[in-house]
Amino acid sequence: MTSRPPLLLLAALAIAALSACAPAPGAAPSAPASADPASDDGHGAIAGAEEVAEPPLGLLSIDTDGNAAVLDLLGDEAIDLGATAAPTALASDGRYGFVTTDEGVEVIDSGRWSWDHGDHFHYYLAEPALLGTMPGDGPATVTSGALSTAGTTGVFFAGSGEAVLLDNKALSDGQIDELFRIETGADAGLVAPVGDGALVTDGDDLVYHDRDGEAVGPPVECVDPAGAITTRVGLVVGCVDGAVLATWQDGELATERIPYPAGAVDRALTFDGRKGRPTVAAVAGTTGFWLLDTRERTWTLVPTERPLTRVVAVDDAEGHVVAIDVDGRIAVHLAESGAVVGAAEPLLADGGTASSLTVDEQRAYVSDPAAGVVHEIDYADGARIARSLETPTAPAFVTEVGR
Numbered sequence: 497m498t499s500r501p502p503l504l505l506l507a508a509l510a511i512a513a514l515s516a517c518a519p520a521p522g523a524a525p526s527a528p529a530s531a532d533p534a535s536d537d538g539h540g541a542i543a544g545a546e547e548v549a550e551p552p553l554g555l556l557s558i559d560t561d562g563n564a565a566v567l568d569l570l571g572d573e574a575i576d577l578g579a580t581a582a583p584t585a586l587a588s589d590g591r592y593g594f595v596t597t598d599e600g601v602e603v604i605d606s607g608r609w610s611w612d613h614g615d616h617f618h619y620y621l622a623e624p625a626l627l628g629t630m631p632g633d634g635p636a637t638v639t640s641g642a643l644s645t646a647g648t649t650g651v652f653f654a655g656s657g658e659a660v661l662l663d664n665k666a667l668s669d670g671q672i673d674e675l676f677r678i679e680t681g682a683d684a685g686l687v688a689p690v691g692d693g694a695l696v697t698d699g700d701d702l703v704y705h706d707r708d709g710e711a712v713g714p715p716v717e718c719v720d721p722a723g724a725i726t727t728r729v730g731l732v733v734g735c736v737d738g739a740v741l742a743t744w745q746d747g748e749l750a751t752e753r754i755p756y757p758a759g760a761v762d763r764a765l766t767f768d769g770r771k772g773r774p775t776v777a778a779v780a781g782t783t784g785f786w787l788l789d790t791r792e793r794t795w796t797l798v799p800t801e802r803p804l805t806r807v808v809a810v811d812d813a814e815g816h817v818v819a820i821d822v823d824g825r826i827a828v829h830l831a832e833s834g835a836v837v838g839a840a841e842p843l844l845a846d847g848g849t850a851s852s853l854t855v856d857e858q859r860a861y862v863s864d865p866a867a868g869v870v871h872e873i874d875y876a877d878g879a880r881i882a883r884s885l886e887t888p889t890a891p892a893f894v895t896e897v898g899r
Contacts (some may be wrong), residue, residue, distance in 0.1 A: 540611025540645050542668050545622035552608040552621045553898040555861065555870055556593050557887035558583050564593070565888035566606055566624060566897065569872075574888040577604060578626050583893055586852075589640030589649065590771050590899035592667060600632035601651055603672060608898035609644045612772050619898075628672050632658060639724045641689040642772070644668060648675065648707075650687025650694045659687045659696045661707070676709030688724040690731045691744035697721045702733060702740060704749050716740055716751050725767040728774045729790040734764050741790055754793050764788070770855050771899050773811035775831070779804050785817065787831055798834035800827075806853045808860070816875050818860045820848035826862055826871070828879045838878030843871070854896040863894040870894055 541547065553569040562580040567573075581597035588594065593604035607624035610617050634655020641647035645668040651660045659678040666673035678696060685697040693706040701715035723734035730743035738755040756763070762781025767788065769776035774791040784800035785807045802821040810816040815831030824844035828837050844851050845866040852863045859882065860873040870891050872883040887894065 539613060539618045540609065540620060540643065541618070542620070542622065542645060545607075545620040548619045548621050551610055551617075551619050551856070551898050553856065553896060554606065554608055555885065555887055555891075556586075556588065556604065556606050556895050556897045557870070557889045557891045558586060558593070558595060558893040559890040560892045562595075562597070563889045564595075564604055564626070566608070567885060567887050569885075569896075569898075575624060576888065577624050580604070580626065581629070585635065586893035586895055587636075587638035587640075588895040588897065589644055591644040591897055592649075593895060593897070594636070594638045594649070594651070595893070596636045597629070600630050600653070601636045601638070602629045603627040603667065605667070605670070606897035610771075610899055611643060611645065625670060627667065627670055630660065630662070630672055630674070632656060632660070637686060639686060639688045639694075640726060642726050642728075648689040648694060650689050650696075652685045652687050652697075654683055654685075657682045657685070659685060659694075659705075661687055661689070661694050661705070661709075675707045676705060678705065678709055686721055686724050686733065688731055688733055688742070689726065690742045691747075691749060695731070695733060695742060702742075702751075713749060716742075723764055723766045723778065725769070725776055727769070727776060727790045728772050732767060732776065732788065732790060734767065734778075736763060738795070739764075739788060741793070752793070754788065754790075754795065756795055757797065760795070760797065768807065768853075769809040770811055770857065773809070775809050775811040777807045777809035777817055779807050784834060785819065785829075787817070796831075798829065798831070800829065800834055801836070802827075805848050806851065808853055808855050810855050810857075810860075810875060812857065812876075814876065818853065818855055818873065818875050818879075820844060820851060820853060820862065822847040824848050826860075826873055826879055828873075828875045838875070838880065840873075840879050840881060852894050854899075856896060856899050861894070861896050863891045865890070865892055 554566045558564045564577040566575045580602040585596040591609035595602040607622040632653035637652045639650040649662045661675040663673040688695045695702040700719045718735040720736040733740045764778030767776040778786045782803035787796040806820040817829040824842040827839040862871045869884045874880045
């Protein structure tokens, strides 16, 4: 097996950032995603956490019985976290694992996170913990903000129609604090964090609710809303005719529309991309994938030879997009042309529908539940499988943490 390459350069840059946190005179660093409050005076630090020189990357895995653990990707250390109730889904913001169970959503703090300071990052390690369960009924849709120690996280329970907003600062202190819980009466919806509150779906509208749950301002039209993600530019919510981009400017909500190109047929239903980047990807029916550039306010439809089941935009200089196709292949495309620059032979059972896919700035991680491993993919080297990792628990549900 080939190990993950050394991160000496990244460590050197991070150490330099620790000693000189402020940007140079005249520099104009890009700001963190403006969907959330812009500042966090602690730079993402919390009591008891250790600041480290490079991203503390790990794989959070949960088996079908709820046994949870973290595999350290740099040192191969396995950390047992205990057990949740039997899981049915897992979502993550790169630090917390939000585990859907029959009892609601159980929150796992992996104790690993990165904090975006615009022109550089801070990295932290703390003791992992099971934080408890937020009660709810039915499948849960989780939408995260930009920072794990500030802002909020939204959860919508399809069974009870409840829209819940969690305080991330409280989560970082080990507490589950519901800022609001609204009974919407709907069997599908989203709670999408922006500013000090969240956009909550109401039929074909998005209604902004402040931290106290009060509706503020006029509704924003979004017919058949589905899919939400926070990018470096702002919050995206998918609509039947395109997307709404929401930002927080001078203490107020600002929204604009990004319509699909004329003639678009297959809409985006979910979005995924490398955390903190402006461009995200979505499966486009059986045609290929959409790229949504929130900085340029543009959609690009990229046809592919085979239909896809998963797609994530890396949004690096080369424009890599990592995908799983219906035959279970892991394929790497170029964003502009859709050209395949690397593809593994069919590897995943059931076309990869049971697999998860996450990316960081060097690697992609694809779970292979049937084989009981997680594949580490070097997407810049022709989709080469760098390692096939045995996680401490069977990888029924997996996500990368420390991002």
